[in-house]
Amino acid sequence: MAEEREHADAHVRVETTSDTRESADDLARSVVDRRLVACAQVEEPITSYYRWEGEICADREWRVVMKTARDRLPDLVEHLRSVHRYDVPEIIAVPVEGGNPGYLAWLVEETRP
Numbered sequence: 001m002a003e004e005r006e007h008a009d010a011h012v013r014v015e016t017t018s019d020t021r022e023s024a025d026d027l028a029r030s031v032v033d034r035r036l037v038a039c040a041q042v043e044e045p046i047t048s049y050y051r052w053e054g055e056i057c058a059d060r061e062w063r064v065v066m067k068t069a070r071d072r073l074p075d076l077v078e079h080l081r082s083v084h085r086y087d088v089p090e091i092i093a094v095p096v097e098g099g100n101p102g103y104l105a106w107l108v109e110e111t112r113p
Contacts, residue, residue, distance in 0.1 A: 010070050011096035011104055016080055016089055017048060017061040023085055024062035030083060036076040037066040038110035067096070069108045 014037070018024040021042070028040035043063040050057055068076055073093055080091050096104070 011099075011107055012068055012070050012073055012093045013096055014066040014068060014073070014076060014091065014093045016064050016066075016084070016091050017046070018064065019059065019061060019085065021045075021062050024064050027064050027080065027083065028066075031066055031076060031079065034079065035111050035113055036072055036079055037068040038107040040064055040066045067107055069111045070095070072111045 016027065018027060024042045028042050031037045032040050041064070043065065045060045046063055048057075048059055048061045066076070077091050077093075080089060
């Protein structure tokens with residue numbers, strides 16, 4: 001239990017969205033290919049409501065959920081910002097509090113060059 005608490009911030013789940021399925025797939029492939037994440041999942045379209053440049057917008061988007069080691073987060077954010085089609089892409093990281101130890105070990109292993 002103490003070891004779990006010690007490594008509670010060692011893993012993160014990161015989300016972004018994109019305006020097309022193809023773009024979301026490209027983002028997912030690029031981050032896995034560069035070993036910035038162990039896994040990226042593209043979810044079915046969602047509808048996002050937000051204010052942009054003074055207008056309320058409602059757009060269809062595809063969510064990309066990525067799992068990675070915490071120490072890979074800065075490089076992941078930098079990469080996503082450089083390749084994303086949006087001017088200000090959503091990139092949100094949430095710490096993983098626990099889970100399957102084997103999966104979490106694999107997650108770290110897959111993010112090593």
